[in-house]
Amino acid sequence: xxxxxxxxxxxxxxxxxxxxxxxxxxxxxxxxxxxxxxxxxxxxxxxxxxxxxxxxxxxxxxxxxxxxxxxxxxxxxxxxxxxxxxxxxxxx
Numbered sequence: 001x002x003x004x005x006x007x008x009x010x011x012x013x014x015x016x017x018x019x020x021x022x023x024x025x026x027x028x029x030x031x032x033x034x035x036x037x038x039x040x041x042x043x044x045x046x047x048x049x050x051x052x053x054x055x056x057x058x059x060x061x062x063x064x065x066x067x068x069x070x071x072x073x074x075x076x077x078x079x080x081x082x083x084x085x086x087x088x089x090x091x092x
Contacts (some may be wrong), residue, residue, distance in 0.1 A: 027061065052081050052082035056079050058075075061071065
C-alpha cells in the first residue's frame with residue numbers, strides 16, 4: 001500500500017473546516033491556504049533563505065487577523081534577515 005501525497009484537496013477533506021490546528025481561519029485567503037502558497041514561494045530557494053521567505057509571507061498573510069503591527073514587524077525582521085543573507089551570498 002503506497003502513501004498518498006498530502007495535496008491541498010486531501011488536507012481539506014481530512015480536517016473539519018473549523019479546525020484551528022489544521023485549517024486556522026487566519027491562514028486561508030481567497031480559498032488558498034498559506035502553507036500551499038509558502039510551498040510554492042520557496043521552491044528553488046536555498047534552505048536558509050526559504051525559512052525567511054516563508055516567514056515574511058506568513059506574517060504578512062495573517063497580519064489583519066492577529067496583532068497587526070507586531071506581525072508586520074516580525075515580517076520586517078525576517079525580510080531584513082533575508083536581505084542580509086542574499087547580500088552575503090551574492091557578494092562572494
